[in-house]
Amino acid sequence: MSGVLVLGEIDRDGVRPGTAELIGAGRALCEQGAGPLAVALLAADAGSHTATVNLAGVEEIVVVPTPTERFEPHVAEVALEALVEARKPAVVLAGHTVDSLGFAPAVAARGGHGFASDAIGLQWRDGGLVARRGAYGDKLAVELDFPEKETVLVLLREGAFAPGEGGGGATISQLDLDLAAAPRSEQVELREAPSGDVDITEADLLLSIGRGIDDEERIPELQELAARMGATLSASRPLVDAGWVSAARQVGQSGKTVTPKVYLALGISGAVQHVAGMSKAKTIIAVNSDPEAPIFAIAQYGAVADLFEVAAELQQQFG
Amino acid sequence: MKILVPVKHAARLDGEPAFDGPAAVDSDALEWQLNEWDAFSLEAAQLLAEDEEGSEVLVATVGDEEAEESLMACLAKGADRAVRVWDPALAGADALAIASVLAALARRESPDLILAGVQSSDAANAATGVALAGLLDLPRVAVVREIQRDGDGLTVARELEGGAAEVVKVSMPALLTIQTGINEPRYATLRAIKMARSKPSEELGLADLGLDAAAVAAAAGSRTLALAAPERGEGAAMLAGSPAEIAARIAEIVREGVRA
Numbered sequence: 351m352s353g354v355l356v357l358g359e360i361d362r363d364g365v366r367p368g369t370a371e372l373i374g375a376g377r378a379l380c381e382q383g384a385g386p387l388a389v390a391l392l393a394a395d396a397g398s399h400t401a402t403v404n405l406a407g408v409e410e411i412v413v414v415p416t417p418t419e420r421f422e423p424h425v426a427e428v429a430l431e432a433l434v435e436a437r438k439p440a441v442v443l444a445g446h447t448v449d450s451l452g453f454a455p456a457v458a459a460r461g462g463h464g465f466a467s468d469a470i471g472l473q474w475r476d477g478g479l480v481a482r483r484g485a486y487g488d489k490l491a492v493e494l495d496f497p498e499k500e501t502v503l504v505l506l507r508e509g510a511f512a513p514g515e516g517g518g519g520a521t522i523s524q525l526d527l528d529l530a531a532a533p534r535s536e537q538v539e540l541r542e543a544p545s546g547d548v549d550i551t552e553a554d555l556l557l558s559i560g561r562g563i564d565d566e567e568r569i570p571e572l573q574e575l576a577a578r579m580g581a582t583l584s585a586s587r588p589l590v591d592a593g594w595v596s597a598a599r600q601v602g603q604s605g606k607t608v609t610p611k612v613y614l615a616l617g618i619s620g621a622v623q624h625v626a627g628m629s630k631a632k633t634i635i636a637v638n639s640d641p642e643a644p645i646f647a648i649a650q651y652g653a654v655a656d657l658f659e660v661a662a663e664l665q666q667q668f669g
Numbered sequence: 670m671k672i673l674v675p676v677k678h679a680a681r682l683d684g685e686p687a688f689d690g691p692a693a694v695d696s697d698a699l700e701w702q703l704n705e706w707d708a709f710s711l712e713a714a715q716l717l718a719e720d721e722e723g724s725e726v727l728v729a730t731v732g733d734e735e736a737e738e739s740l741m742a743c744l745a746k747g748a749d750r751a752v753r754v755w756d757p758a759l760a761g762a763d764a765l766a767i768a769s770v771l772a773a774l775a776r777r778e779s780p781d782l783i784l785a786g787v788q789s790s791d792a793a794n795a796a797t798g799v800a801l802a803g804l805l806d807l808p809r810v811a812v813v814r815e816i817q818r819d820g821d822g823l824t825v826a827r828e829l830e831g832g833a834a835e836v837v838k839v840s841m842p843a844l845l846t847i848q849t850g851i852n853e854p855r856y857a858t859l860r861a862i863k864m865a866r867s868k869p870s871e872e873l874g875l876a877d878l879g880l881d882a883a884a885v886a887a888a889a890g891s892r893t894l895a896l897a898a899p900e901r902g903e904g905a906a907m908l909a910g911s912p913a914e915i916a917a918r919i920a921e922i923v924r925e926g927v928r929a
Contacts, residue, residue: 447830448828448830451846452810452811454796455768455795456802456803456809458796458803459765459801459803459804459890460803464890465890466891467795468795484793485792486682487682487790489898493896494893494894537837540835541833541835554927555923587849587850603830604832604848611927632929633922634905637915641684642684647904648905651907652904652908653909653915653919659912662912664916666916667920
């Protein structure tokens with residue numbers, strides 16, 4: 351049981367950017383003594399993506415051709431089980447992404463492996479892995495270890511680890527598995543994201559509203575404020591789920607990733623899924639009534655206040 | 670159709686955390702309620718059950734007596750039956766340990782469909798449902814935001830990043846993890862809240878499911894070493910004063926930031 355196996359993620363646009371972060375995190379573990387670093391690629395055309403993941407520190411790239419063009423969770427499950435069986439890695443790293451969530455916990459449970467998801471820190475300590483993750487809406491941080499586990503499968507939060515870089519000299523191998531019978535779901539349709547009437551990714555100034563707005567009737571005054579400020583209105587998931595704001599305006603993992611000059615967040619607590627979509631805004635200002643709201647950890651400016659009172663005063667400022 | 674809906678009595682931390690030893694939060698610092706995601710999975714189950722006569726919606730939780738409150742909330746919303754599994758050995762159990770208990774329960778109940786929340790609001794592992802599917806060797810779809818009955822199977826839309834979706838077909842029995850916003854969870858009427866206590870409800874120990882403390886410990890995927898307030902770097906510069914003063918300062922920062 352040694353070494354780190356990174357499970358590269360390939361989607362419709364090729365290798366996901368998060369894969370370089372997995373490799374960066376894996377390399378750091380290897381430098382701390384976890385053993386050699388390998389990257390596995392599962393896809394119908396996995397062999398054509400090896401150059402992208404041949405980064406510094408990668409010793410081997412294992413290509414696993416799959417029978418389906420698209421990602422299929424049951425195929426990934428069988429393939430990862432076979433990879434773990436064949437390589438016996440001490441650590442497997444994959445992304446905490448919608449695709450991984452469809453198979454990684456199943457592999458861990460069936461195999462009796464160690465498991466942690468949404469990890470934001472990793473360390474190789476005294477011959478074993480220690481992972482750090484959030485708890486209670488990221489208000490606390492937990493440290494986990496994995497006693498008596500020969501293999502530990504960890505899903506890493508995107509954006510939490512520095513990406514690997516540089517050129518590697520990996521050897522490339524192929525693992526041929528009989529996966530023909532593995533798919534257990536059949537694609538009917540692929541739906542693109544709703545485009546709507548607005549492109550929040552183009553805005554310099556976003557006025558973004560969240561769960562703190564607990565009444566649909568308060569939305570118009572915030573729309574008016576956005577108009578006065580010259581801002582585009584965006585929102586976090588709960589308001590989109592409630593149908594108060596259109597899906598095209600949703601910021602976050604399941605919405606859009608935005609990088610405005612200024613992001614003014616009113617009543618947004620800063621759940622991981624939201625932060626994933628806005629943490630790279632140049633200036634973040636957060637107004638929230640909860641002084642412990644995680645958004646204050648990533649904002650440059652914060653105010654603990656009633657958002658409607660501040661909004662009313664902002665109307666005056668931009669009157 | 671028999672639908673199993675695993676639910677969690679989830680904790681919310683308000684204000685300053687208080688600790689109970691190095692690896693646990695003082696439960697008095699927590700507020701508890703039905704996990705947000707589970708209201709949506711329960712509603713999805715009820716909608717499917719209402720379309721087929723003779724269906725049953727069974728809610729189950731792994732939790733101590735306090736978790737009765739969430740089970741009662743589910744019965745009041747319209748679930749037909751509730752099961753609570755508990756043993757002191759389950760305190761602090763992680764997602765894989767909980768999945769092993771739910772798997773034993775599911776083997777006893779043989780549901781046609783399991784609808785679990787994508788994640789819990791407190792631990793946010795997003796793992797219990799799919800781990801359960803793995804243990805039961807069920808086809809599964811994670812992060813589902815639309816469900817349609819399709820003959821003997823289901824056609825469902827799963828969420829992709831960036832607002833896209835993939836529509837897939839699966840056969841039953843199956844397990845889906847349900848995303849918030851898939852439906853509008855109903856509220857319980859006062860009458861239904863009163864009636865909830867008379868619905869069938871069962872308490873099981875580990876032995877009733879052929880499990881013991883050692884089996885649950887072996888199923889766990891991790892051990893909590895430490896729990897603490899996170900390192901937060903610099904954090905935000907806090908703007909103090911009246912709402913008017915805060916707004917004036919925000920206006921300045923906005924104007925400056927947009928010009929830059």
